[in-house]
Amino acid sequence: MTMRVDLPDETLAGVLAKAFGNRSFLIGFAITLLVAAVALLSFVWTPYDVTKLVIADKTEAPSVAHWFGTDHFGRDILSMIMVGARNSIAVALVAVGIGMGVGVPLGAFAAARGGIADEALMRVNDLVFAFPALLSAIMITAIFGPGAVNAIIAIGIFNIPVFARVARAGALAIWPREFILAARAAGKGMTEITVEHILPNIATLLLVQGTIQFALGILAEAGLSYVGLGAQPPMPSWGRMLFDAQTRMVTAPWMAIFPGMAIVITVLGLNLLGDGIADILDPKSRRQR
Amino acid sequence: MTAYLAKRLIIAAVTLVLASMVVFAVMEILPGDPARLMLGFNASADQVELLRNQMGLNAPLVLRYLHWAGGLLSLDFGRSYTYSVPVVDLVRERVVVSLPLALIALALSTVIAIPVGVFSAGRQGRAGDTLAMGAAQLGVAVPNFWFALMLIYLFAVWLRLVPAGGFPGWNAGVWPALKSLLLPAVALALPQAAILARVARSALIEVLNEDYIRTARAKGLPYSAVLWRHALRNAMIPVLTILGLQFAFLLAGTIIIENVFYLPGLGRLVFQAITQRDLIVVESVVMLLVAAVIAVNLLVDFSYAVVDPRLRGRQ
Amino acid sequence: MSLLEIENLSLVIGKTPILKDVELAIAPGEVVGLVGESGSGKSMTALTIMRLLPHLARASGRVTFDGIDILAAREDQMCALRGDDIGMVFQEPMTALNPVKTIGEQVAEGIRWHTKASRAEAEERARKMLDRVGLPETKFPLSRYPHQLSGGQRQRVVIAIACALKPKLLIADEPTTALDVVLQAQILDLLRDLVSENRMGLLLISHDLAVVTEMSDRLTILRSGEVMEAGDTASTLSAQRHPYTRELALASMHMPARPKTHQAGSAKPLLEVEGVSRAYPGRRVSLFRPAQPVRAVDDVSLTVEPAQSVALVGRSGCGKSTLARMILALDKPTAGAIRFRGETITGKSEAALKPARRDMQVVFQDPYGSFDPRQKVEKLVAEPLHLLEKQPAKAERREMVAHALDEVGLGPRDMDKYPHEFSGGQRQRLSIARAIITRPKLVVADEPVSALDVSIRAQILDLFAELNQKLGIAYLFITHDLTVARAMSDEVLVMHEGKIVERGRTAEVLDNPRSEATQALVAAAPDLHRAIARRMQEQG
């Protein structure tokens, strides 16, 4: 499969105008902003203290005092979701950072060098892709012990080949372009061309993939936390909240419904944002999942 | 054709060997002494040492790898530390749950996704498309385990239509067995179907913009005939790629889903084995899953060649 | 009575007007040419007749085909017309065929659809049709896939599909633009024969005045969606009543002024290419036999002297561009040596190449692909300054860029724009500005005008000529277009299948070609003068 990279013919004003006309982008942007704002707000204010257990108030249904009800330790679910957003964002963001930080240089290097370096990278990629990511994440956390940091590493490792592949495919599509030949004729070396021409031109591609991996990271973190291998108490996390909720579905379904909705909405927002960015900047680039 | 297939085959084999080394190395650094686990806490150091020798745990690393890898090739996976039965027997019992589950889920997601993708691509930008793709966006965002929980409470607890979990075994009859795989398969399939539908749609839209679609239209074929006869097959390549990736995803998904539905499948076996430090089971099952992923990817590569004559080379 | 009659056709896509009051008529058996530069609405006119317009397009006016009101017809009526009564041939043969279906299937499909013939019958007809378009079954069985055919062969398949049911009207939209001149001549011959055999009407759409003149009885000239002039081909072009017609005709035959011609052997060679070859690993046919390498360039030697303009011509795939890349040290020869100003440049490191690169720059074909869309003009044009020993300061650099822009006819304010804000011709000027900013001795130009419309092409050729005259820059001009070679070069090199087959003074070689390859090229090359003359003659 070849990747087509269409280079945009747009000014900033034009991009903004398109952005405001793009429904996916607007909704996605609004949701993402909301989640980020809630996460930031939770640093300074939450309706209740989430570290304080009030056993006497446990599993109370949603009410005026507790909009989303309380959990099995009497903590306010809304407050937990707010603080949990922090965890989800942090884990996914750092994991994307790891994936981009390592994967993009690798992919760009392989595309620039070609030959054995490229072949080796592709084989390592094949190898990593042969391991179902979640299975490996479970193994990694089982080796190093559960916890947010290890979850980040486990998720981040699997982002590396994704970004390496996208960067490589994108770069390979740019390298034969005439402006690269012109740059080479102007005596620019591999590194200079990669930094000056390749990376800026695959930035959109990476941005779009970044939002996808961000969303997948949130899902993966939730999955790991759900099997007890993600963030550990007292740090609230959405997956963990679902884990706690699953044994109480009959008497306290709100414990499962609200954190689940938080995940769905956040992931939805990020995916819409990614779709929107792709539509606005790179209408024909094929998105890979 | 042969050159293409041979290259894919060699790559798959190399990947498999590398993967086996990785699995073996990882198992080596996992904490927990299987001999001590088998004997329990009251056992003396001597007893543990004796068992370690019996189990061959004291042999040099390379020898142990070769012995293990050789065993894998002859379907001799060793004996489970916790169950003390041959791993191959355990695996055989589990495969008949996991494989049908993954296949049903894959079939379900394909059967849902392709028509939705075609429907949407044919109505690009119209209300039906927006609605279908909105639903797909939602489907992509739903964590499958949460979806599974909701399904259980809706269909098993509330409506009591299907079992909440467990697997009666194929001996109990095909229908009861299938029935207990139904909810897990749906839980696995729907989020995947959402992804696949999106891919199918965008692949189709891309293909529909190709020149040869115009050629076909200029022949006098109506739009629907062009869509099914010309566009779909060309759009199959990205769809196949995603299907291949999804198989790996479904396999991993079974780990959580089998736990939610307490199905005695490979996913749960490996999860339990990880927690029980039953290394021999872990490495065997992980290898098996990895081999399955590699095999499926190889199959996808081969099917590219079936779909796309360009890969078959000059005849 | 006309077969096709277009009256007052206007077309709007979204809010953009595309066509305005277009009038056109084709009688049975008549060949009508539709000429115009890019964006003039030629293709949209064709798609309107086929009713294959994009979703947002709205057409008004009247299009009558064989008594049927096309714009008002139901979709199923249109399906019955398309492929049966109206056939269409497209520009891009490489992508016009479905890659996953055999050519037999694709030709037979339309036959089966319209005639309800059995599979065997349809295949039999497809076989005959393919045979007719020059793809006999013995060499090209029905089971071939498109990727197993060359571009010219594919275009024949497309023609077979379009003509399989002997339509009353054939629409050919730039059917030969993607092909080289020799193939173009063959395809045009085929079309001409098919049309006369079956008494089809043909609407031939082209940007090339010479092609249209050679082929069509009448022509219609379109500009920005409006008909400029229409009428009998010979009289329209000889009279050139409309100024736009004259402009087009002049541009097509434009020869830039080059008062100072170069005298061969007057100086030490600037560039020497000696026995250079480039082989690529071939496709493995069998697992057990090593692949035969493909020699794209085969033992080529040439020299370019200072201020000399040399044209390198040849059919597509003859190895011209590969040779250019090796000269530019962007690709390594597998054998032979390239010397620039007496120094060998093959196998040198990037650092060691710097001085040579400074004196040797490049202009590419595609004015859209040769600029990084993320950078501003200042940075783009200044890129080769990187090669200077001493890096200029920012102000100095702006100065140099401004000067270079001035030389190519652009203003200093253009420095802060992005490439997409320029038209194709302006971009090619930018490309030239970039090439001359280091004051090189040699510029390698790889098909620098073949993507441009004729009027723009004339201006760019003038610019090239002027710089050669003014700055004494030597050119290696790579082109498939003999008109360009004739206009631009002192000497011409003819390349065929990786080898140089002929070399000499441009006029001498092109007027009296000696090698078979050159003769074929010259014979196939469309020539407006010649075509008009022939038309006049035919009509007496």
Add this chain to the structure above:
Amino acid sequence: MKLWKTVLAAAVLTFAAITSSFAARTDLVIGIPLEPPHLDPTAGAAAAIDEVLYANVFEGLTRIGPNGEVLPDLAESWSISDDGKTYTFKLHTGVKFHDGSDFSADDVKFSLDRARADNSVNAQKGLFAQIDKVDVVDPATVKVTLKNPQGSFLYNMGWGDAVIVSPKSADANKEKPIGTGPFKFQSWAKGSSITLVKADHYWGAPVSLDKVEFRIVPDAAAAVPALLSGDIQAFPFFDPDSVSQVKGDPRFHVVIGSTEGETILSINNKKPPFDKLQVRQAISFALDRKAIIDGASAGLGVPIGSHMSPANKDYVDLTGLYPHNVDKAKELLKEAGLENGFKATLKLPPPSYARLGGEIIASELRDVGIDLEIVPVEWAQWLDQVFTKKDYDLTIVSHTEPNDIDIYSRKDYYFNYDNPTFDKIIAELNLTSDEAKRKQLLGEAQKILADDAVVGFLYELPKVGVWDAKLQGLWENAPIQANDLTKVKWTD
């Protein structure tokens, strides 16, 4: 919503009709939380083995009853010599193993000798330590001679580890257990379920169930829906935390019983700063047992103040020693020179009492300045790191063995507790058979542990059983971990 449900349910009524049967039930699916590693109760300590096989497939000379009493089993009766050293067992006749072979005194001798042999893999060899010799008097009579009189001998013979096996099948019992009980083993789908069916020729009172499936459901989350949907009809050991999900549902019978499980916050007594008495006492003051029981055990469970079940006749109530008192705890920490608090880890094994209790305890200790990092571990890791290597600060675990206060005197036990005074009391206790004296010694032992705040004593683990209201005869308490199905039947 209601209507919608009715419509949906009605639409599929046909399915329900096909799949459900209205015949009187003789089958039962029991949920068990852990899968047995194998099926030989004489070769493993895992409680899960007994939960499936004890009293159902295997029988011993004696057996333990629903309330912890010793009952005759394969031994019809017995007599004890005056010196208390010789036990003569009169065996039932006409007993057959499931493989068809006859049961006789030879099998008893074989089983006991096998269990106490040097190469024995019996997990509880201590049960047989006092046996001097076993003699077959006649096919229906066995004489066991002890080295020293042992008050608990008959009780010991009732343990699952002391069941009688046949020499012919003993070695294969791990995979295919052959016993003399009312049920015989049918199949084991690893990781999924173990199925027993009614034995053909049972010597004792006939059982009413034909087929019993033990389904392994490790997840409490899966247990609730399985119960609610009727897939599994009984969970004799139900997760207390989930009991609220089924409580009040008339379809189910919820039984809260007692266990021998002292749930404690174990402390590594040798690891600073836990080697300081004030620190351990501060922890004890910081604990709010009521909150812990409410939060981790659905309010079920009796608080304890030392290592003894409140149901035990020798129990001393010491719960008043360390009332919940944050100020006192902080004061003690200050005395220990840790007024700024400190950091430590809390390793938590999988059961919900530990995972949930751990979160609550971490929160409570945070209130007095002790910052705990929660480290969830699987059983295997817990056994390896905590129990064997003693690499831990704090952990939560329930010690379910009965009468196990002596663990605090064991050298190298994972508490790292070393108190010669306590050791002396335990040594004396082992040689004492006088009830009053024993009571006094046990009381002292409990007091010492409480005073030393060796561990944080939390509560006695409740035994929560949930089963179909139409099911009768399951044990309400858990004197030992077993699911005795001999009296179980369906009523209508």
